[in-house]
Amino acid sequence: MRRSRFFLPTLRETPKEAEIVSHRLMLRAGMVRQASAGIYSWLPLGFRVLKKIEQIVREEENRAGAQEVLMPTIQSADLWRELGRYDAYGPEMLRIKDRHERDMLYGPTNEELITHIFANSVKSYRDLPQLLYHIQWKFRDEVRPRFGVMRGREFLMKDAYSFDLDFESARRSYYKFFVAYLRTFARMGLKAIPMEAESGPIGGNLSHEFIILADTGESDVFCDREFLEADVLAKDVDYGDDVAVAGVVERFTSLYARTDEKHDGAAFAAEVPEDRRYEGRGIEVGHIFYFGTKYSAPLGAKVALPEGGESEVHMGSYGVGVSRLAGAIIEASHDEAGIVWPDAVAPFDVALINLKASDAACTAACDEAYAKLQAAGLDPLYEDSDERAGAKFAEMDLIGLPWQLVIGPRGLQNGVVELKRRATGAREEVSLDSALARLTDG
């Protein structure tokens, strides 16, 4: 994509309304624009990041054996009345009357609907387990939306639901998602730590929040420093091997990691040596929990058993904040100059910067490099405009692509281009072919 054609309305000034760095940078980098309070439009740069995050989530759900569906945003209140949740849910639920004065709502979550779909479709223990997920927009009418896409009203979530014959089997499904979440966040360049969370009345200790460490996080977190040093989150796992999956989960749950909600100072002191105690702040990006037959019993989600009779299925739910992650990644990865995208979620692979567009030889060399980058399967943003070099560098630092390939008349005389790694600022002068080889190595 040529910068001169790309719809990228970056801002020089920092918008006043933005309280946290990700919100400021997303506005300045032209990723999003507020449509109304807590509701955003995603412009091309932001949309690319959102799609990359979504695709990583999708691939890891599929790898764990989940199947994708898509439930609607608008649901009937009748469905929610069956379990009394229409009245019980707070003012965060957006309630709507349609033209026939029927009560509808913008789904804040989907337990009822997915349980209905399951109950009408699956009748036998032989068709279990079922892991179903969808990636859909939700609405939560926050009193005071803020922090940009981190706490917006309309937001994109992945919600998965598991259906199993009994607790033991439900735990195996839970473990699969636990591992899938480790992989999902690690692939995005994040260190997301699974922390014990409130498990509600069902118990069973099967409830974890996945938390990214960031100073601007909404929760105080306490954990063993081993989590910070461990670099095995993205470990490859055979999901068909229950023992291996359980082993990963046991390893990660054996270390202390809790948010303030569940924190126990005495246990922290007893279980974690002083020099390994980490206290900080974190952002929740995922939550998994087992809730047994809470929905399946009242909604009649039962399967026939091999020995005759029927049994209500055991369920769990597994959420990832897809649009929130765009902000969370920036909170975890930025510097004074702007965003520093991890490779896997970067909107483009590399910024190709033409230092002097008015110089025919320089532009010819850039055009050639652009064609070669594309031919190599890379997705470059080609800064081909006649802006001055300083403005180009500032903007490309702001939008944070992993690499910058800088071509100017002076370097060309010596047969070199400059390759800069955005994260470290490290620069080297190399031949164009060496630069291409470096970039295609990954």
Place this chain on the structure above:
Amino acid sequence: MRRSRFFLPTLRETPKEAEIVSHRLMLRAGMVRQASAGIYSWLPLGFRVLKKIEQIVREEENRAGAQEVLMPTIQSADLWRELGRYDAYGPEMLRIKDRHERDMLYGPTNEELITHIFANSVKSYRDLPQLLYHIQWKFRDEVRPRFGVMRGREFLMKDAYSFDLDFESARRSYYKFFVAYLRTFARMGLKAIPMEAESGPIGGNLSHEFIILADTGESDVFCDREFLEADVLAKDVDYGDDVAVAGVVERFTSLYARTDEKHDGAAFAAEVPEDRRYEGRGIEVGHIFYFGTKYSAPLGAKVALPEGGESEVHMGSYGVGVSRLAGAIIEASHDEAGIVWPDAVAPFDVALINLKASDAACTAACDEAYAKLQAAGLDPLYEDSDERAGAKFAEMDLIGLPWQLVIGPRGLQNGVVELKRRATGAREEVSLDSALARLTDG
């Protein structure tokens, strides 16, 4: 994907509520389930088709030079009040009050919002033209939703908007979308005919509906039979070549093609020889039109001109009914036994049918074929269950994958498998390797 693991709740009976064939087949094939009136959940089979349709639309928009954004589903009424559309829009608009009693709405369309984004982002003629699109759920509160996803309340649309300096340039953008639509529908295996549509008060003849011929269509259509015989809809075009693009448009607009709204019997008789006059019914799957400065003038979408001063931009809008297409394709492509998917939108490439799962040799051969199909880059649905053969054939015909690869003990003794083309019913007995070669040829 193994059938035994695939969430595919097909139905034996035809659901009573379904009035048209696509609705019946989508329910029977387990593609969708109604969540409430006119609102559907997409199950894995339907979701796969929806994603393929969406991806073809996306690729052709990108090829034409449009850039993808994503606007929210919920909009502020204030935005719509600026042009008086909040009050003028009928009861199809889903009106909502949020917790602060602010008027909101579920977007039935996006002219105001995209014009605002443009007006706040683009200031100079140098940044024109801009072609922006998004693929998002919309809501239209139909009095009597019916025909399944063909006339639902919540539906997925692609909406594009063009921003140009003047009429001449706007027409070039219009022509690009005209050609992009020809390509988009042709890639889905559809013959979508561009028909003159009402152009509203702006005039200029730049308004076309793209109509698929189908007996269950909502409109009467009248056109030259040359459209039916022409097989050049997917012609490759260089969008940078304005003359070539205009040439394609002129060729398709020189032939008579109108829906009943614009039909003129005398002109039809005068322009089209009797033996080439086609009358039938059609389904609208796309609509493109130019509307000048209708939104840009009141919303202040202006650019600075090279000679000084400012000018309001000329706009057009371009819609494709993405979820509707899933139904429309079935209306255009089915038989007594079920759906007949065109290759490009099929949920899987091929059904691999194990005729006797209890036979170890047969299952071993099927497992091997399954692995080979996947290794060849194909996406097979492997019917590995112990159902009887007749039920397997019926279900695979119902869900309509383009090919069926049937492996049974008798054929294996002779070293052959059966390859069936769903559309024609043609079968041949060939070696497994020959079948694979045929399938990978496309």
